[in-house]
Amino acid sequence: MGCNEETQTKKMRGLKCRECGAYYPLEALHVCEFCFGPLEVDYDYDYLRTIVSRERIESGPPNLWRYIDLLPISGENLVDSGTGFTPLLKAERLGERLGLRNLFIKNDTANPTWSFKDRVVSVAITKAMEFGFDTVSCASTGNLGNSVAAHAARTGLRCFIFIPADLELGKIVGSLVYNPTLVAVRGNYDEVNRLCAEIASTMRWGFVNINLRPYYAEGSKTLGFEVVEQLGWQAPDHIVVPMASGSLLTKVWKALKELHRLGLIDEVHTKVHGAQAEGCSPIVRAFKENAEFVRPVKPNTIAKSLAIGNPADGIYALQAMRESGGVAEAVTDDEVIEGIKLLAETEGIFTETAGGVTIGVLKKLVEQGIIGSDETVVALITGCGLKTQEVLTDRIAQPVLIEPNLRSFQEKFAELAVGKV
Amino acid sequence: MANTKQRVQLVYPKHLVDKPILWELAQRFKVITNIRRANVDAECGWIDLELEGEEEEMERAISWLRQVGVEVNPVERQVIE
Numbered sequence: 001m002g003c004n005e006e007t008q009t010k011k012m013r014g015l016k017c018r019e020c021g022a023y024y025p026l027e028a029l030h031v032c033e034f035c036f037g038p039l040e041v042d043y044d045y046d047y048l049r050t051i052v053s054r055e056r057i058e059s060g061p062p063n064l065w066r067y068i069d070l071l072p073i074s075g076e077n078l079v080d081s082g083t084g085f086t087p088l089l090k091a092e093r094l095g096e097r098l099g100l101r102n103l104f105i106k107n108d109t110a111n112p113t114w115s116f117k118d119r120v121v122s123v124a125i126t127k128a129m130e131f132g133f134d135t136v137s138c139a140s141t142g143n144l145g146n147s148v149a150a151h152a153a154r155t156g157l158r159c160f161i162f163i164p165a166d167l168e169l170g171k172i173v174g175s176l177v178y179n180p181t182l183v184a185v186r187g188n189y190d191e192v193n194r195l196c197a198e199i200a201s202t203m204r205w206g207f208v209n210i211n212l213r214p215y216y217a218e219g220s221k222t223l224g225f226e227v228v229e230q231l232g233w234q235a236p237d238h239i240v241v242p243m244a245s246g247s248l249l250t251k252v253w254k255a256l257k258e259l260h261r262l263g264l265i266d267e268v269h270t271k272v273h274g275a276q277a278e279g280c281s282p283i284v285r286a287f288k289e290n291a292e293f294v295r296p297v298k299p300n301t302i303a304k305s306l307a308i309g310n311p312a313d314g315i316y317a318l319q320a321m322r323e324s325g326g327v328a329e330a331v332t333d334d335e336v337i338e339g340i341k342l343l344a345e346t347e348g349i350f351t352e353t354a355g356g357v358t359i360g361v362l363k364k365l366v367e368q369g370i371i372g373s374d375e376t377v378v379a380l381i382t383g384c385g386l387k388t389q390e391v392l393t394d395r396i397a398q399p400v401l402i403e404p405n406l407r408s409f410q411e412k413f414a415e416l417a418v419g420k421v
Numbered sequence: 422m423a424n425t426k427q428r429v430q431l432v433y434p435k436h437l438v439d440k441p442i443l444w445e446l447a448q449r450f451k452v453i454t455n456i457r458r459a460n461v462d463a464e465c466g467w468i469d470l471e472l473e474g475e476e477e478e479m480e481r482a483i484s485w486l487r488q489v490g491v492e493v494n495p496v497e498r499q500v501i502e
Contacts, residue, residue, distance in 0.1 A: 019458065036428055036457040036469040036496045117502075139501040164501075189501070190492065197495030198427070210500055244502065295465045296432050296492065310432070312498040 007051060008074045015214055016042040018316065026074070028131050028211045038312065039214045041072040045261055052262050054233060057225075064119055064222040070258060071123055071222070072215045079126045079155055083118040084222050086110040088230035088378070093346040094359075098366050102376040104236070106227055107349055113150045113174070114384035115143040115305075115352075116223060116248070121208055123219035125151040128206030134158055135205040139196035140175070141167055142305050143383055148208055149178035160205070164192045174387065217313075220248045224255025227378050228265060235259075235270045237375035240362045242354045242382055243274040243283050243328070244308040246294075246317030252380075253320035271326040273370075274317055275361035277303035277353070278330045283314045287321060287328035294318070302333045302391045303353040305383060327370060331360035337395050339363070340385060350385035358382075426473045429483070432492035433466040442491060443468075450474070450482040469496050 015024040019037025030039050052069045060066030064084025087107045095103035111118040121144070128136050135158040138148045145161045152159030159180035163172060164187070176182060185192045200207040208216050228235055235256055241249040253272045260268045276284045279301025286294045294314030299307035311317070321328055331339070339359030344350050351359075362379050365371045385392075400416070402408040433442065438461060443454055452474035459468040472479055483493050 031428065031496060034457070036471075038497075141501060144502040162501075190494065193499055193501050194429075194493065194495050197497050197500050200500070207500075209502055210497055213497075245499070291462075293460045293462075293467070296467075296494075296498075308499045308502065310430075310494055310498040 008068070011043055011048050011051075011069060012072060012074070013042045013044050015039040026072070028133075028206065030211050030213045041214050041218055043070075043258075045258075049262050052264070054229075054264055057229065057264075064122060064219065064226075067222050067225045070225065070255075070262075072218050073123065073126055073130070075126075075130045077126070077129055079122050079129070079151055081112045081118060081122060081151060081154055083111050083122045085226060088227060089347065089349075091347050091379075094343060097342065097346055098363055099373050100366060100371070100377055101374055104227075104231070104376070104378045105343070105347060105349060106223065106378055106380050108223065108380065108382050109349065109351060109355075109384035113143070113146045114387065115147065116220070116380070116382040117143045117147040118151075119222050120216045120219035121147040121151050124148075124206065124208035124212045124216035125155060125157070127212055127215040128157065128208070129155065131206065133204070133206035135160065135203075136208060137161070137200070137203075137205045138208045138210075139163070139192070141171060142174075142387065144209065145172060145175040145180075146178075146387075149175045149180040152180060153178040162192070162196050162199070164189055213312075217247045217251055220251035221255035221258070223248070223380060224252040225259065227252075228256065228259055231376070231378075233265055234376070235265055235268050236378045237269065238271050238273060238326075238365075238371050238377045240273045240275055240358050240365070240377070240379045242306055242358045242380065243276050243311070243317055244306040244354075245311045246274070246283055246313035246315075248380075248382070249274050250313050250316040250320050253324055268324075270324060271370075272320055272324040273326040273361065273365060274321050274328040275357045276328070276330045277301035277306055277336055277357050278332050279303070280307045280309055281330040282309060283311060283317050284328040284330040286314065287318055292318075301336075301353075302388075303336055303357050304388070305352060305354045306357060327365070329361045329364050331357055331364065335360040335363075337391060340392065341396065343381070344385070349381060351381045352383040352385050352388040353391055354383050355381040355385070423475075424473050425476050425479070426471055427479060428496040429470055429472060430492075430494040430496050430498065431468045431470055431486065432494065433461070433468075434490055434492075435464050437490055438463065438466050442486070442489065443470075446482055446486065449485060451478050452482045 280299035339356035
């Protein structure tokens with residue numbers, strides 16, 4: 001599929017404020033000057049309908065760039081790290097345990113830095129290069145930093161990652177290995193957060209989730225596109241999505257609606273459900289209280305990659321769940337660990353805590369009768385368990401210890417056979 | 422010294438929702454406050470605000486807000502992911 005520059009430019013009208021509808025040019029902007037609402041890319045769907053087809057997408061590369069027509073990219077220099085088009089696996093054994101006949105796992109641990117963040121970062125770094133930035137940056141304690149540092153390394157861009165100074169260095173090896181400049185900021189979490197936003201407004205850098213956020217966030221749509229394409233151009237009955245800022249859920253719902261609007265699928269009946277850990281569940285609480293806004297909270301959960309107490313897209317996630325007929329649900333940290341173990345034991349997929357949240361909430365929704373046994377269900381597994389191994393200490397089986405001789409093994413094997421060990 | 426501007430989100434906990442915090446801020450500090458979006462209910466309130474003033478005065482104003490229990494965030498909310 002050609003990435004014709006004229007085609008890619010004509011498809012976008014500009015940036016549009018999600019709150020007041022004001023328009024802005026397609027630049028590195030993210031906040032409306034008038035109402036401070038977030039900006040989003042506005043597409044010309046009438047034009048897109050004339051160029052996008054299932055065949056055009058299917059003839060594209062086996063990665064997220066097969067959906068380039070529906071991504072906010074203008075040029076031809078794509079950052080291809082092999083991100084996307086991750087496996088959608090029929091989960092027979094997990095389905096059996098949960099009482100679901102048509103359960104699928106979207107395994108986004110298969111991305112280059114083992115999380116779905118590679119999708120948003122691929123788009124953001126491509127856009128950073130289009131804008132001519134020589135430096136990219138983010139503030140991150142985990143998956144986002146890993147992905148930005150890796151993509152910067154691949155493209156040769158300078159990279160700055162900001163972290164709170166009291167973060168254990170062990171947490172950021174996955175970023176440091178790509179040799180970014182790592183800046184550890186003294187101060188509490190809120191102070192570090194505000195400083196990073198200030199730095200973003202003063203440096204001419206591409207901050208992937210700040211001044212590039214309108215473009216970055218669109219990368220999440222590819223998860224929704226892929227699910228539908230991999231199901232044979234059918235939208236599932238349910239999708240369970242982990243929520244941090246709420247952006248992923250919002251964009252998965254947007255993806256389904258776009259496919260329908262462009263005539264690529266007949267109907268969208270999918271209920272989009274949001275999952276959080278109880279220790280940081282501001283969006284779930286707002287949903288259950290039927291509130292219009294999300295009240296910030298101080299996170300206290302092992303699910304660190306979802307620990308966003310003041311979620312930027314919380315209200316839009318609320319709207320998406322309500323519009324789709326989905327619900328929001330939360331699980332305890334114990335249920336998170338049980339979810340990680342259940343997925344690993346039944347499907348051979350080792351997920352991080354966010355995936356434990358998704359599986360825990362999926363289980364709850366089945367128990368509550370919200371998801372029926374014959375319905376088609378997709379659970380999004382967004383990150384790899386090797387990143388959060390510490391949560392499983394003392395929660396998994398220990399090795400069976402034997403002496404270095406055959407008799408010792410046979411004795412132990414006999415005990416194992418009768419269930420003594 | 423030249424004035425600068427900052428965009429911030431103020432989050433009021435329940436016990437401060439009915440307090441005239443912004444009025445007091447304007448009395449204590451030479452800063453201009455310009456509200457762009459806000460929501461207040463019985464449990465919590467937030468305001469997206471533009472603050473304008475000399476840099477040091479704005480820092481003092483923000484420190485005071487934090488001291489009295491108001492959270493001061495960027496309008497982007499949490500940017501550490």
